[in-house]
Amino acid sequence: MQRVAKARGDLALRRHSEAIAFLVMTGLLVVAPTFAYPVFLMKALCFALFACAFNLLIGFVGLLSFGHALFFGWASYIAAHAAKVWGFPPELAILSGAATAAGLGAIVGALAIRRQGIYFAMITLALAQMMYFFAVQAPFTHGEDGIQAVPRGKLFGFIDLADQSNMYIMVLVIFLGCFLLIYRIINSPFGEVLKAIRENEPRAISLGYKSERYKLVAFVLSATFAGVAGATKALVFQLASLTDVDWPMSGEVILMTLVGGLGTLFGPVAGAFFMVTLENYLTTIGQWVFVVQGVIFVVCVLLFRRGIIGELAQVLRVKL
Amino acid sequence: MSDDFILQTEDLTKEFAGFVAVSGVNLRVARGTIHALIGPNGAGKTTCFNLLTKFMSPSRGRIVYKGRDITPLPPAGVARLGLVRSFQISAVFPHLTVLENVRVALQRQRGSSFDFWRSKRVLDVFNERAMALIADVGLSSFAHWTAVELPYGRKRALEIATTLALDPEMLLLDEPMAGMGHEDIDRISALIKSVAAERTVLMVEHNLSVVANLSHRITVLTRGRVLAEGDYKTVSAHPLVREAYLGVGHA
Ligand SMILES: Nc1ncnc2c1ncn2[C@@H]1O[C@H](COP(=O)(O)OP(=O)(O)OP(=O)(O)O)[C@@H](O)[C@H]1O
Ligand SMILES: [Mg+2]
Numbered sequence: 001m002q003r004v005a006k007a008r009g010d011l012a013l014r015r016h017s018e019a020i021a022f023l024v025m026t027g028l029l030v031v032a033p034t035f036a037y038p039v040f041l042m043k044a045l046c047f048a049l050f051a052c053a054f055n056l057l058i059g060f061v062g063l064l065s066f067g068h069a070l071f072f073g074w075a076s077y078i079a080a081h082a083a084k085v086w087g088f089p090p091e092l093a094i095l096s097g098a099a100t101a102a103g104l105g106a107i108v109g110a111l112a113i114r115r116q117g118i119y120f121a122m123i124t125l126a127l128a129q130m131m132y133f134f135a136v137q138a139p140f141t142h143g144e145d146g147i148q149a150v151p152r153g154k155l156f157g158f159i160d161l162a163d164q165s166n167m168y169i170m171v172l173v174i175f176l177g178c179f180l181l182i183y184r185i186i187n188s189p190f191g192e193v194l195k196a197i198r199e200n201e202p203r204a205i206s207l208g209y210k211s212e213r214y215k216l217v218a219f220v221l222s223a224t225f226a227g228v229a230g231a232t233k234a235l236v237f238q239l240a241s242l243t244d245v246d247w248p249m250s251g252e253v254i255l256m257t258l259v260g261g262l263g264t265l266f267g268p269v270a271g272a273f274f275m276v277t278l279e280n281y282l283t284t285i286g287q288w289v290f291v292v293q294g295v296i297f298v299v300c301v302l303l304f305r306r307g308i309i310g311e312l313a314q315v316l317r318v319k320l
Numbered sequence: 321m322s323d324d325f326i327l328q329t330e331d332l333t334k335e336f337a338g339f340v341a342v343s344g345v346n347l348r349v350a351r352g353t354i355h356a357l358i359g360p361n362g363a364g365k366t367t368c369f370n371l372l373t374k375f376m377s378p379s380r381g382r383i384v385y386k387g388r389d390i391t392p393l394p395p396a397g398v399a400r401l402g403l404v405r406s407f408q409i410s411a412v413f414p415h416l417t418v419l420e421n422v423r424v425a426l427q428r429q430r431g432s433s434f435d436f437w438r439s440k441r442v443l444d445v446f447n448e449r450a451m452a453l454i455a456d457v458g459l460s461s462f463a464h465w466t467a468v469e470l471p472y473g474r475k476r477a478l479e480i481a482t483t484l485a486l487d488p489e490m491l492l493l494d495e496p497m498a499g500m501g502h503e504d505i506d507r508i509s510a511l512i513k514s515v516a517a518e519r520t521v522l523m524v525e526h527n528l529s530v531v532a533n534l535s536h537r538i539t540v541l542t543r544g545r546v547l548a549e550g551d552y553k554t555v556s557a558h559p560l561v562r563e564a565y566l567g568v569g570h571a
Pocket of ligand 2: 366367
């Protein structure tokens with residue numbers, strides 16, 4: 001009897017594993033500022049959202065974009081410019097950044113989506129590099145200096161974001177909101193078709209699905225979330241710079257997603273926190289950071305192909 | 321005249337870098353029949369299917385389906401007209417469950433599913449129909465298995481259930497029974513027969529007893545060309561066919 005009851009309890013836990021994990025994550029993030037620096041947490045949250053956006057594409061559509069810094073970085077420029085030069089309030093600055101990313105996503109997506117595998121990755125990389133050079137040249141980005149001293153402003157006109165805890169709450173709400181939205185996308189009728197396309201594209205086509213359109217919509221959504229992440233980061237650091245549009249940033253988001261667990265819900269979040277923490281501790285060793293990242297990449301590919309969360313889910317036999 | 325034929329091709333030809341895989345094929349499939357396409361390995365049967373469903377563009381020729389020239393359509397467009405194919409290599413969605421596999425096909429009835437803001441629970445309305453289709457192919461007890469875990473024959477059965485979920489007017493089945501045991505073959509034969517009561521089936525099949533048992537009409541293809549056409553008796557008596565099938569033909 002007892003065993004049956006226990007097994008039933010187990011089953012309920014299993015079925016709701018994602019909801020439980022979400023509550024745990026939210027709880028941790030709410031109490032985190034009591035033991036970690038808010039700026040560090042906000043940085044990690046921005047990267048977590050960026051990685052979730054990227055994972056939407058690689059994990060659920062099977063498309064490897066090697067140019068996601070384009071959306072992240074350009075959204076950050078536009079948000080910074082909007083807040084500083086146009087005097088936009090923070091919510092509109094972030095929306096402008098996200099809209100820019102969506103527009104760029106539609107263009108890049110339309111050009112890249114017909115290509116498969118490595119060709120898709122190469123086209124996204126090429127277009128991202130093109131836009132990187134544009135960022136280097138355009139006067140409003142201020143080249144090497146970037147857009148500095150971006151005002152955080154007042155959210156909805158009355159919440160002063162200069163206050164660190166207000167800022168943290170806003171970033172947390174943006175992150176959780178986008179995370180839930182991504183969860184919904186994955187678990188929508190649209191998401192079901194995406195999974196079918198990822199699993200077997202010719203078969204999905206033979207069932208009458210115009211796979212390219214689905215992939216394009218997914219691409220634009222992914223770019224938009226990446227844009228929200230980049231725009232938010234610009235307000236957090238009050239800075240938009242070339243680092244965020246350059247190709248190593250595209251590589252880093254791939255690494256975060258891989259380390260955390262490709263195609264899992266929570267993997268990108270874990271991966272982002274892991275990498276940001278690591279970089280924090282490793283700032284003293286300068287360029288060696290890249291070597292450490294390289295080693296992590298190799299170890300991941302060779303030993304932990306499922307990533308942190310993927311392996312954990314495997315051990316616990318639940319969905320995460 | 322063209323009304324009796326649901327699918328017709330004129331001079332259908334496909335060349336791969338100088339090699340002609342399908343050459344001047346004029347095919348006519350009568351509505352409501354089971355039509356078999358047979359021929360030795362490499363005869364161009366699968367290529368024919370790829371052309372008919374527009375997974376490949378013909379080098380030459382026309383395809384007319386229900387009186388309409390479908391030659392310029394994209395593959396998803398052909399499927400939407402009710403001409404649905406299966407694949408020679410079993411084509412399931414490996415990491416979806418059996419139920420989800422069938423449901424993703426039923427979902428097509430909604431039109432396009434771009435509603436990413438809605439919960440997938442709206443798809444639960446298709447569960448009942450999906451389970452009925454799954455039962456038809458004898459997979460009820462596997463409904464919650466992940467497709468990749470199914471034995472080969474069961475995967476083929478799942479593929480047929482998924483194809484039928486679209487309620488197509490015409491099915492193209494590429495070796496639906498390859499790799500199946502006797503029992504499965506009998507069940508799937510019966511299924512195809514019952515399905516064909518209201519539909520047209522064009523199938524590639526190597527198992528000649530299945531062909532003899534099921535098909536109303538047979539087209540024999542060798543080296544991309546039509547060698548013979550007719551009912552089983554005519555075709556199997558054809559000297560060239562006997563030659564092409566020497567040792568393969570059944571008594
Ligand atoms: N994409 C392609 N590029 C080049 N040649 C091809 C291509 N697809 C098929 N062929 C060639 O066309 C010929 C016909 O192939 P097809 O797959 O249509 O034969 P089939 O009748 O289906 O044979 P099987 O019974 O073995 O399935 C073969 O010689 C094959 O090598
Ligand atoms: Mg074949």
